[in-house]
Amino acid sequence: MLGKLKKLWRGEEGFTLVELMVVVIILGILAAIAVPMYLKSAETARENAALTSVSNMKSVIDTWAAGDGDGQYPVTTNIQNVMQNAGINWTGTNGGVTGPWGNAFEYVGTANSYYVWTGPDPAGNYFMATQNQTAQQVPLSSVPTSSTASPSS
Numbered sequence: 001m002l003g004k005l006k007k008l009w010r011g012e013e014g015f016t017l018v019e020l021m022v023v024v025i026i027l028g029i030l031a032a033i034a035v036p037m038y039l040k041s042a043e044t045a046r047e048n049a050a051l052t053s054v055s056n057m058k059s060v061i062d063t064w065a066a067g068d069g070d071g072q073y074p075v076t077t078n079i080q081n082v083m084q085n086a087g088i089n090w091t092g093t094n095g096g097v098t099g100p101w102g103n104a105f106e107y108v109g110t111a112n113s114y115y116v117w118t119g120p121d122p123a124g125n126y127f128m129a130t131q132n133q134t135a136q137q138v139p140l141s142s143v144p145t146s147s148t149a150s151p152s153s
Contacts, residue, residue, distance in 0.1 A: 043122070046100035047137065050118055050127035053099065055135035057116045060086040061109075062131075072111035073131060079107040099127070108144045115144055 064082045065073045074082045083090030089097045090105065098104055099118030107116045112131075117138075119126030126143045129135040 047121060047127070049100045050121070051135045051137070053097075053105070054116055054118060054127050054129045057083065057088065057105065057107075058129040058135060060088065061114060061116065073109050073114045075111065076107060076109050079109060106144075117143055119143070 060083060061073060061079075064086075065071060080090050083097075091097075096104060101119070101121055103118050103120070105116065105118045107114065109115070115128060115130050117126050117128035119128075120140065121127075124140060125137045126140060127135060128138050128143060
C-alpha cells in the first residue's frame with residue numbers, strides 16, 4: 001500500500017509556468033483596478049476632513065462672536081486665544097493643528113468679517129469658510145494672500 005501511495009505522489013508535478021503566469025496576470029489586473037480606487041477614496045476622505053475641520057472652526061468663531069465677542073468676530077491677533085479656549089491647538093504655524101495635507105490652518109479677521117482656511121490639496125484647492133459662507137472647496141484666487149489682508153464684509 002505504501003508503494004502505491006509513493007507511485008501516486010510521484011505523478012504530481014505542480015503548477016506549470018503558464019498557470020503561474022495566468023495567476024500573476026489576474027493579480028496584476030486586480031491591483032490595477034483596486035489601487036486607484038483606494039487612492040481616490042483616501043483623497044476624498046482628506047477633503048471631507050478638511051471641510052469638517054474648517055466648518056468646526058467656523059462654529060467656534062461664530063459662537064465666540066455671539067457670546068464673548070458681543071457680536072464682533074475675533075481679530076487676527078486674537079484667534080489663537082479663541083481657538084485654544086475651545087480646545088483647538090491653534091498656533092497659526094507649524095506645531096499646531098494642521099489640515100489633512102500637513103498645512104497649518106490660517107485665519108484673517110476683523111470685527112465684521114473673517115476667513116479661516118487650510119490647503120492646498122494636491123490639486124491646488126483650498127478649503128475655506130467666511131462669516132457669510134459655509135466651509136467649501138475654493139481655488140487659490142479666493143484665499144487671502146497674507147495675514148495682513150482684510151476680508152471683505
